[in-house]
Amino acid sequence: MMIQQQGKKVGLPLMNLVRLNRTPILKQLHLEEKLLRKSSTNWCIINDGTDTPAIVMGISGKPSELLEIGSVLRDQVPVIKRFTGGGTVVVDKGTVFVTLICNKDDVPGVQPYPRSIMSWSGLLYNQVFKGIADFQLRENDYVFGNRKFGGNAQSITKNRWIHHTSFLWDYAEGNMAFLKQPARAPEYRMERGHTEFICRMNEYLPRTDFIEKTTEAVETYFSVKNVNLEATEEPCGAEFVPSTRLLSKQELEEALGPQPEIIGVSV
Template identity: 30%
Template sequence: MMGEEVCLQGAALGHGIDVASDIEEDGFSGKTFFMSAKDCIDGYCIQPGKGTFVLPKHIRLARGCYAKASDADREADVLDLHSPIHKNKRGRNSHYSFWSRVDAGEIKIQRTLDEWRLSAAATPTYEVHKNISNYEISTTNLGDYPYKSTPFGDVYYSPRYSDHKYTYRFVILTKGVRNEAHRILKNCGAHFLTEAQIIHQLGIDLSPGWEHFMVYRNRLDELILRRPFVARYAVGFAAEHIIDMTGVARWIELLSKQKQRCFYVFQLDGIGILRQLLFEEFLYRKVAPVAGNCAFFLVNNHSRTGTKAVVMGLAGKAHQFVRDVNETKSRGITIIRRFTGGGTVIVDECSVNTSLIASTQLAKDISPTDICRWSYDNVFRGCGIFNQKFKCIEGDFVVEDLTKLDSNDGSEIRDPAQSSHIYKVAGNSQAFNNKAFVHHSVFPWSISPLISQVLLRPTKMPKYRDGRDHISFVRSVRKALDPDQCLNTVDEFEEMLCKCAGLKLSNELDRRAHVRVSVDRKATDDIDKIFQNDSTHLSEAFIDDAIATLESPATMIV
């Protein structure tokens, strides 16, 4: 146990951990750290001042790292224990219990403690034994864990434990599963498995939202998982924790009563594409139908999210759009089916996503076939960001390199020979019902190599594409920008979208408000401030609480 190391990726420290001076109190800043694992046993802190984290195999050391699980968690684990899926192996191999191994003399814990006490000043940090938080997990027999058989062997599921920020659990792997996990990581050149790899390639059953964030001694004896404490991603799953809905409910209530016609710009900072789409589905289904005086424009610069995803339309099937589904997932690329129609796009660090979500009361004559043209006219054209070559053709935003077009607004192609001079600079998709509509756009700041590596050529293409492959007809949005604006970076483009997009529409309304949502925001501004100030700040917890109100979201990982 002495001198062992743990590798963490963006790990959050739980309650009661000694934190080194160069580590923030509420977690790491998204990097990988190696730290001494010489830890605290029976209430004695062996190396005060060193950064520590509970090790998965030694979580039974009764470290008070995690807060106690809720009663709901315990009930869920009991149900798991006796479910037909997670069969019970009670009483099997009792020697797997850490303390049983101590009693059997396999682990010379007293000798180790004596050696450590001679070399370090022992400082009591907790009361011992059953007074220590989560002591019960320290005496849990592995044979009592629910388990499931995968194509590669059995896996064991630990109980769930939470701190103020995350819920944690461990999935203990047997040899066959461990070997397959190593093979997957070797092929994709990564240190951590993605959720899609865990579920679809290893065959491990998990509710959505879990992140593999820590590896112990560069071994995969177990998957160490976490997910945000309040988030619920599962389709059709009951909430696993008590979620405070008062802020979200209050916000919807105020929006429904709002007399002013307002254009809300949501700038998402660090929110991944899955949560972005789920939040947009929340706005479309829960908010826009009752907020007749409001329009919501969302901007997300994915150069700051680390997203790598294939995003398909509602009716999309992965094998129809992706060259090799298994290989794509093994590379850590998530395949998502969104709640809107349209085609398939790549979203990664090269992408800036925008979405307009509004009540049909703001566009009384709009129809499903008019959404793209309406958005082009009211949100993008004439806002000062784009040049004269920026057009809307066949549901796509394009640039054309011709000196003349037969059509004044470039909405038609009269001469088929012109199509080879027209290039796509944004992929669009829509959704529509009698109360609300959605228009998505994905602007490539640079052309991602994943477009040609991952995506098949679609069977249905716009006429202007003229059979060209992806690289031949897609261009960076920079080709469509007004040079007078001097937008040289993707961050400048993002800020200009937040400032200027939708000016025509917002000028017809009473007010324009900027709402920034950040993953590093500790607390949300008072909900009432959104209606009083033209600029406000929300935490990611607000997004997660909003997502949790969706009973059966259509947006999901495939």
């Protein structure tokens, strides 16, 4: 009640902040989709890592074009198709996830269109990374100089939108081998391989500092109320069936296509 009164006093809309630690990314995406479609409240979700490595693809992504499927199947890496657009990312305990779910009328000057939302997010993270390296928003990516450390995706409904980011605090270089070089890539990538194109945030600032600075930046636009995970159940009512899902082994095998037979020669 106190926070709500303060929010009204200074004229800022209320935002519920949920802080998670190592929550499985599939569970997080299901939660985000439910809150976008069933809640009428603003939400910020910060998840500090996910429990096991996974590959997350955009809603229109095609495994055959984006993944080294043979390696994915061999290593039994889960592949998730999320409800938002955007590219493909390998996530694990070194990834920090930040999600903003907003009513379109609660962020003045932001229109419910991708470019407008991205521009606003760039201003938000300018506050977070002020004085740290050469932070920029470049072609929908967050970068230090010309190396990417944050990938974004969005979904927009009639009255609400979601903007979520996977921040590469750290990553295992071997995981990059699961990803093909995308046919469509930002111009600034200049055909660089994954490890030449991305960078680790841990080279620039402490993990806890990033999370705290992000919370402080959100507080310049919203009156923030810390809530626990159980509170997310309240506004959503009836059972919700998310569209975000885990791809089956059969789907991946079909995307891989027929493989040539290896004929042994007896001696």
